[in-house]
Amino acid sequence: MVKPDNYVMLLGWMRTELNLKGNELNLYAIIYGFTQDGETEFSGSIRYMQEWLGAESKQTVFNTLDKLIKKRAGSKTHRGCKWHQAQLLSGGSEG
Secondary structure, three states: OOOOOOOOOOOHHHHHOOOOOHHHHHHHHHHHHHHOOOOOEEOOOHHHHHHHHOOOOHHHHHHHHHHHHHOOOOOOOEOOEEEOHHHHHHOOOOO
């Protein structure tokens, strides 16, 4: 559940190096926020990501994750952002 004091930080390199925008940018920033220490892997639920994106359906999250994976922004470690595709696509735990 997104709480009033939760936040997401967008960093310039997410736009300039990864060329992300819209839901892709926001979702990557959410994941990065949990994994920026380079050791922790994101395991947030699809519902958590859906709530942050303001998405009407889980399919929006799945489509956005798929786009990130195809862009290879999510299929590898980049600037400490680590996550497992299978874990995300299966739902993970609450983030």
